[in-house]
Each structure stands twice: as C-alpha cells, then as structure tokens.
Amino acid sequence: MDGTAIDSLLHGFVVLLTFKNMLLMMVGIILGIFVGVLPGLGGPNGVALLLPLTFTMDPTGAIVLLSCIYWGALFGGAITSILFNIPGEAWSVATTFDGYPMAQQGRAGEALTAAFTASFFGALAAVLLITFLAPLVARFALRFGPPEFFAVYFLTFCSFVGMGKEARHKILISMLIGFLLAAVGMDTVGGSLRMTFGFSDLLRGFDFLVAVIGLFGLSEILLTMEEKLAFEGKQAKLDLKVVWRTWKSLPRYWATLIRSAIAGCWLGITPGGAIAASFMGYGLAKRFSRDPDSFGTGRIEGVLAPETAAHAAGTSALLPMLALGIPGSGTAAVLLGGLMIWGLQPGPLLFVEHADFVWGLIASMYLGNIAGLILVLATVPLFAAILRVPFPTIASSVIVLCAIGAYAVHGAVFDIWLMVLFGVVGYVFKKLNYPLAPLALALVLGDRAEDAFRQTMIASRGNLTVFWSNSLVGSITSLALLLLLWPVLSDIMKRLRKSGDGVPTGAASG
Amino acid sequence: MSRGEDAVVSRRTVELFVSGLLSIVGIGLAISNWKLGASWAADGPQPGYFPFLLSTMLALASLYGVFDALRGRHGARGDAAFVKRDEFVRVLQVLVPTILFCLATEFLGIYVAGFLLIAGFMRYIGESRWISCVAVALVLMASLFWCFEIEFQVPMPKGPIEDRLGY
Known part of the structure; x- marks a missing residue:
C-alpha cells in the first residue's frame, strides 16, 4: 500500500475540516439533491449554473461546493426515478425499471434505501481508486511533453467515436462542431483571428459554459414541456426500521455490487460516463442473474446495479481530470473549466503545485458521500414534495437561472442569446440522437489539443513520426487509432467469422 | 386521429435539413480557413490548418448524414413525426x-x-x-x-x- 497517499489524504482532511468548508459541503449536497430531483436541471448544467458564485471564493472551498453539488445530484436522481417513474437525471433511467415497480408494491422505502446505499458503495469504490491511482498516474504523467499530451487527447476523442452507441457520423459531427466552436476567435499560437467574420462579440470565442447551460439546461426544459409531464407520485415514508432491514439484506448482493462498481469505474475513467455505466450495470446484473425474466418487476438488484455503476462512474470520471486534465464526463468537463477560471492549471503538476487543493478535494469525496447518504435519507419526503410544485413555475425559474448563469461567465448579454440558440440546437440534436457530451468535451479541450499538437510540430519541424518517437507516445497513439477503427475492425472480424461458418452470401466481398 | 396528433414535420425532413445545413456550414468554414492559410509551413501547420481540416471533415460527415437520411433505411422511424x-x-x-x-x-x-x-x-x-x-x-x-x-x-x-x- 502506498504510504504517501495515506499521508496526503490525512493532510487533505486537515485542509477540509474547517467550519466554512463543512458548511459549503452541506449546502452543496442539498443544492445537488435539489438539482438532481428537478427535471431540466442536471449534473453538468447544475454545476455550470453555480460556477459564477464561486468566482470570488478560494479554489478549495469552490471545488468542495461544486463537487458536492455533483454528489448530491447523483443521489437525487434516484428519488424521482423510484417515486415518480421520472428519471431526474439521464443516469437514473435504468433505476426506474425496477425502482418504480418496487414503489408501486409499497416497497418505496426499501428501494430508496437500496439506491442510496448502492450509490454510496459505488462512490466509495471510485474514491479509493482515485486515492491510490491518481498520484501514480500524475507522477507518471509528469514525464509527459506536448506529443504525449496530444496523444492522450487524441485517445480520448478516438474512444468517444469508436466506443459510442450512437451513429458514428453523428458522434463525429457533434465532436467536430465542438472543435470548430473552440477554434473561433483568437488563435492561441499565432495570434491571428479565425472565423469571427467581423463580429466583435465572436473575438472572445465561444465559452463552453454558455454552451453547456444551453445544450443541457434549456434544451431539457423544452423537451420536458413537449412531453407534458404529469407527476403521479408514490408516498415516501422512510423509517429507520426499513433502512436497517434493507441494510441487513444487502451483503447478500455483494457480487452485483462489486461487478457494477468495477464496470462503473472503468466507464468513468474511459470517457463512457455515468449514463452508459448505469445501463451497463443493469445489463450485467440481468445477465448474471439466475432469474433474468423477473427483472423489471421490482427486483432489488435492478436498483442496486445501475445506482452503484452510475455513482462509481460519476466519481471516477474525476481521476483523469485531476491527473491528466482530461474530463471523463460532462460534469467533470465543467469542473475542469472551473479549475481554469480559478487560475489552476489542470494536469499532473496540480499534484505538486496545489497539493492542498487536490487532497482537500479527494478528502471531500469521502466526507461528501457519507454526509450525502445521511442527508438524502433524512430529506426524501421534503424533496419528493418539490415535484408537487407545478411545472410552469419550475420551468420559468430554471430559464431565469440559465440566463443568469450564461451572463455571469463574461458579463455579456450576447451570451444569453447564444445560450438560447444552444438550447434550440440541443433540443433538435437530442431528438435526432446526436450525442451532446462529445461536443462539450471538444469545446473544452479543443484549444489545448491544438496547442499541444502545434507545439509538438514546432519542436519536430513538422515531422509527424514524432508521435511514434518513443514507446510511451507510440503506444498511446497506436491505441487511439485502434479504438478509432474498432467498429470497422470488429465488423470485418464478424464477417470473417460468418464466412468461416459457411455462410457464403456476400461475406467475402466485405 | 385528432389534429394535435398530426406531424408538423417528419424526422427524415429534419435529419435532411440539419445534415444539409451542417454541410453548407462546413464548406463555408473550409473556404474561410483556406483563405487564412491552411497549408503546412516549415514549422508545422498554419493557423487555418486545423479549422480547415475540421470543417472539411464536418462537411464530409454531414454529407454522409444527407446520404443516410435519403437512403431511408430507417423505414418507419424515419417517417415518424419529429414533433407533433x-x-x-x-x-x-x-x-x-x-x-x-x-x-x-x-x-x-x-x-x-x-x-x-x-x-x-x-x-x-x-x-x-x-x-x-x-x-x-x-x-x-x-x-x-x-x-x-x-x-x-x-x-x-x-x-x-x-x-x-x-x-
């Protein structure tokens, strides 16, 4: 075991345990649960909306507040899934499959306790992973120069295209739009203006926060209005007896929990995100079950598996963000943007130059999730009551919040208009199954990826073989290309196997 | 079927419109960046090089989208309403x-x-x-x-x- 990691973590707790930070933690979790419960507000835009409030705070307090909003949102999404059959977040869609049937059978308390505890377990697994793995990755990454960094960015983008579930050309289009938007404005290497077409408002370029608020926030309100939500909720009663009985039954499902935690951590580090993880966790639990047909009728594993995986993925998405400066999810991308605004340079040097900040954050992940579990168990009835507020009140307040969030980034009214435009684009894209996460990711990383590439090219005098100049950068680049071409390769392999089975029709031509 | 159930526009039409618009945007941006200088100078790419490459790829991917929507392989899903x-x-x-x-x-x-x-x-x-x-x-x-x-x-x-x- 790594002794230095434990020392650093203890130091992190010392940084964290001030009255102000504990207060921020509580406030963050409660706001987060709120954000998770409300349809139309989610992890990425909930964090983006509150980012302006942290501009004047110290970075440690700011990241504690924002990351706790994220933990709260992860917990809160389950409440509406189970009680109202409405996923408050995309990552709790899979929780509705068995959670709502359980609530209908009068087992809402059991389902909620299971969901929260599973979330807690998943998060804990991911935080342990971060505690021991992140410093190693960061130390390793200290040897990185521009070519290595570009190769890692390239790997991230390729894995999105190669591993995504949506149509490939749509993933590619979404990512390219992100890159192009990032390139608008001043060229960071040469200083020339690109794609501004004479508009002075475009000199600044497009800020990804404005895009995130529109794409994920306003578009969600438009979609929710279109679907005409009707809230028909089940009563939530959580007494300690139910909680205790459910906890006693959980060790029986250790295999499901561990399987989901591993799947979640994996998908969080590779940019699969919490949404993919929750479905994968559910699918795995169903496949390994002795009675797969009973899933969907109110099985507790159907709640445990997606919640564990979603929370593990959501938490472990912060590992590549901290160690390499590459976010593993939409929310991590927003937090990364926050780091840059507070004047911190994300990446491996963060562990050396701002150890207080990093270890304070990691310590807050432990405490935040414990506090989150207790707070969410205690406040379920309160938050379930929020959905009795008529939707028009919620919708209009969220729109005002989105406008405030967009304006606060640069203090420009132009950005509010942009946010509305992004909202409409997000609405159309979501309906046509264009994924939005690649756009947000490319918008955040676009400039840095280009800088890394051009610095590499200046150093190597325009020689592309520099990306295979040593074993480290060479294997990352090769892995990236492999991931990019994975769909094509697996297709060819499938066809080969088919023709081997003696199916001659047209297989050889492919 | 009541009037409220009528489709305002079909999914295929919107797919076509979005892909078509993005192809035009891609081509337009490619031209703008070409003018800025999109070739490979002695010290690596010029400022327009990356955006030129990206916008060309955007145009190609969107043209594939146009082709995909026209091909109509998605059948009933393509003809379904984009919005009622x-x-x-x-x-x-x-x-x-x-x-x-x-x-x-x-x-x-x-x-x-x-x-x-x-x-x-x-x-x-x-x-x-x-x-x-x-x-x-x-x-x-x-x-x-x-x-x-x-x-x-x-x-x-x-x-x-x-x-x-x-x-």
Whole structure:
C-alpha cells in the first residue's frame, strides 16, 4: 500500500475540516439533491449554473461546493426515478425499471434505501481508486511533453467515436462542431483571428459554459414541456426500521455490487460516463442473474446495479481530470473549466503545485458521500414534495437561472442569446440522437489539443513520426487509432467469422 | 386521429435539413480557413490548418448524414413525426416567452425581466392565481438579487428600476 497517499489524504482532511468548508459541503449536497430531483436541471448544467458564485471564493472551498453539488445530484436522481417513474437525471433511467415497480408494491422505502446505499458503495469504490491511482498516474504523467499530451487527447476523442452507441457520423459531427466552436476567435499560437467574420462579440470565442447551460439546461426544459409531464407520485415514508432491514439484506448482493462498481469505474475513467455505466450495470446484473425474466418487476438488484455503476462512474470520471486534465464526463468537463477560471492549471503538476487543493478535494469525496447518504435519507419526503410544485413555475425559474448563469461567465448579454440558440440546437440534436457530451468535451479541450499538437510540430519541424518517437507516445497513439477503427475492425472480424461458418452470401466481398 | 396528433414535420425532413445545413456550414468554414492559410509551413501547420481540416471533415460527415437520411433505411422511424402539432405548440409556449425575456433583459435588466417571465408563465401556462404568481416571482427574484448582487457581488444586467433604487 502506498504510504504517501495515506499521508496526503490525512493532510487533505486537515485542509477540509474547517467550519466554512463543512458548511459549503452541506449546502452543496442539498443544492445537488435539489438539482438532481428537478427535471431540466442536471449534473453538468447544475454545476455550470453555480460556477459564477464561486468566482470570488478560494479554489478549495469552490471545488468542495461544486463537487458536492455533483454528489448530491447523483443521489437525487434516484428519488424521482423510484417515486415518480421520472428519471431526474439521464443516469437514473435504468433505476426506474425496477425502482418504480418496487414503489408501486409499497416497497418505496426499501428501494430508496437500496439506491442510496448502492450509490454510496459505488462512490466509495471510485474514491479509493482515485486515492491510490491518481498520484501514480500524475507522477507518471509528469514525464509527459506536448506529443504525449496530444496523444492522450487524441485517445480520448478516438474512444468517444469508436466506443459510442450512437451513429458514428453523428458522434463525429457533434465532436467536430465542438472543435470548430473552440477554434473561433483568437488563435492561441499565432495570434491571428479565425472565423469571427467581423463580429466583435465572436473575438472572445465561444465559452463552453454558455454552451453547456444551453445544450443541457434549456434544451431539457423544452423537451420536458413537449412531453407534458404529469407527476403521479408514490408516498415516501422512510423509517429507520426499513433502512436497517434493507441494510441487513444487502451483503447478500455483494457480487452485483462489486461487478457494477468495477464496470462503473472503468466507464468513468474511459470517457463512457455515468449514463452508459448505469445501463451497463443493469445489463450485467440481468445477465448474471439466475432469474433474468423477473427483472423489471421490482427486483432489488435492478436498483442496486445501475445506482452503484452510475455513482462509481460519476466519481471516477474525476481521476483523469485531476491527473491528466482530461474530463471523463460532462460534469467533470465543467469542473475542469472551473479549475481554469480559478487560475489552476489542470494536469499532473496540480499534484505538486496545489497539493492542498487536490487532497482537500479527494478528502471531500469521502466526507461528501457519507454526509450525502445521511442527508438524502433524512430529506426524501421534503424533496419528493418539490415535484408537487407545478411545472410552469419550475420551468420559468430554471430559464431565469440559465440566463443568469450564461451572463455571469463574461458579463455579456450576447451570451444569453447564444445560450438560447444552444438550447434550440440541443433540443433538435437530442431528438435526432446526436450525442451532446462529445461536443462539450471538444469545446473544452479543443484549444489545448491544438496547442499541444502545434507545439509538438514546432519542436519536430513538422515531422509527424514524432508521435511514434518513443514507446510511451507510440503506444498511446497506436491505441487511439485502434479504438478509432474498432467498429470497422470488429465488423470485418464478424464477417470473417460468418464466412468461416459457411455462410457464403456476400461475406467475402466485405 | 385528432389534429394535435398530426406531424408538423417528419424526422427524415429534419435529419435532411440539419445534415444539409451542417454541410453548407462546413464548406463555408473550409473556404474561410483556406483563405487564412491552411497549408503546412516549415514549422508545422498554419493557423487555418486545423479549422480547415475540421470543417472539411464536418462537411464530409454531414454529407454522409444527407446520404443516410435519403437512403431511408430507417423505414418507419424515419417517417415518424419529429414533433407533433400539440407538442410543437407546447415547445413554442416556452421558447417564445424565453426570447421575449431575453429582449426584455436588454432594456429592463435581468431581475425585472425574470419577474415578468416567471409571473407571466405561471399565470398563462400554469393557470395559477394572480396573487400567488406575483408573490412567487417576487420572492424568487428578490432572493436571486440578494444572492448575486449583495452576497456574492457578481453583477447582473440591471435596468432603470434598479437605477432608481440606487444599484
């Protein structure tokens, strides 16, 4: 075991345990649960909306507040899934499959306790992973120069295209739009203006926060209005007896929990995100079950598996963000943007130059999730009551919040208009199954990826073989290309196997 | 089938429109970046090189999208409604007030515009009573004002009314 990691973590707790930070933690979790419960507000835009409030705070307090909003949102999404059959977040869609049937059978308390505890377990697994793995990755990454960094960015983008579930050309289009938007404005290497077409408002370029608020926030309100939500909720009663009985039954499902935690951590580090993880966790639990047909009728594993995986993925998405400066999810991308605004340079040097900040954050992940579990168990009835507020009140307040969030980034009214435009684009894209996460990711990383590439090219005098100049950068680049071409390769392999089975029709031509 | 169930526009049409628009944007940006200098200089790429490459790829991927939508392999899903009439009306019920709210922000500041949006929305879409609309909107905007202007000192666009009050 790594002794230095434990020392650093203890130091992190010392940084964290001030009255102000504990207060921020509580406030963050409660706001987060709120954000998770409300349809139309989610992890990425909930964090983006509150980012302006942290501009004047110290970075440690700011990241504690924002990351706790994220933990709260992860917990809160389950409440509406189970009680109202409405996923408050995309990552709790899979929780509705068995959670709502359980609530209908009068087992809402059991389902909620299971969901929260599973979330807690998943998060804990991911935080342990971060505690021991992140410093190693960061130390390793200290040897990185521009070519290595570009190769890692390239790997991230390729894995999105190669591993995504949506149509490939749509993933590619979404990512390219992100890159192009990032390139608008001043060229960071040469200083020339690109794609501004004479508009002075475009000199600044497009800020990804404005895009995130529109794409994920306003578009969600438009979609929710279109679907005409009707809230028909089940009563939530959580007494300690139910909680205790459910906890006693959980060790029986250790295999499901561990399987989901591993799947979640994996998908969080590779940019699969919490949404993919929750479905994968559910699918795995169903496949390994002795009675797969009973899933969907109110099985507790159907709640445990997606919640564990979603929370593990959501938490472990912060590992590549901290160690390499590459976010593993939409929310991590927003937090990364926050780091840059507070004047911190994300990446491996963060562990050396701002150890207080990093270890304070990691310590807050432990405490935040414990506090989150207790707070969410205690406040379920309160938050379930929020959905009795008529939707028009919620919708209009969220729109005002989105406008405030967009304006606060640069203090420009132009950005509010942009946010509305992004909202409409997000609405159309979501309906046509264009994924939005690649756009947000490319918008955040676009400039840095280009800088890394051009610095590499200046150093190597325009020689592309520099990306295979040593074993480290060479294997990352090769892995990236492999991931990019994975769909094509697996297709060819499938066809080969088919023709081997003696199916001659047209297989050889492919 | 009632009129509300009629499709305003089919999914295929919107797919075509979006892919077509993106191809045009891609081509346009490619031309703009070509003019900026998109070749490979002695010290690596020129400023327009990356955007040129990206916009060309965007144009190609979107042209594939046009082709994919025209091919019509998606069958019934492609012919399905992108949005039905009553759904579209509900979307406009949010979108139009949002645009009006942005306009009002330019002149009245965000707090007054926000008050009008929330109160109006609750009244006409939510059909709440006038008194509760005004009360809720006032409390919400006042607490936002307190939070941003006084507590965290993040200034928001303000209009003539805040001016009179000395902010």
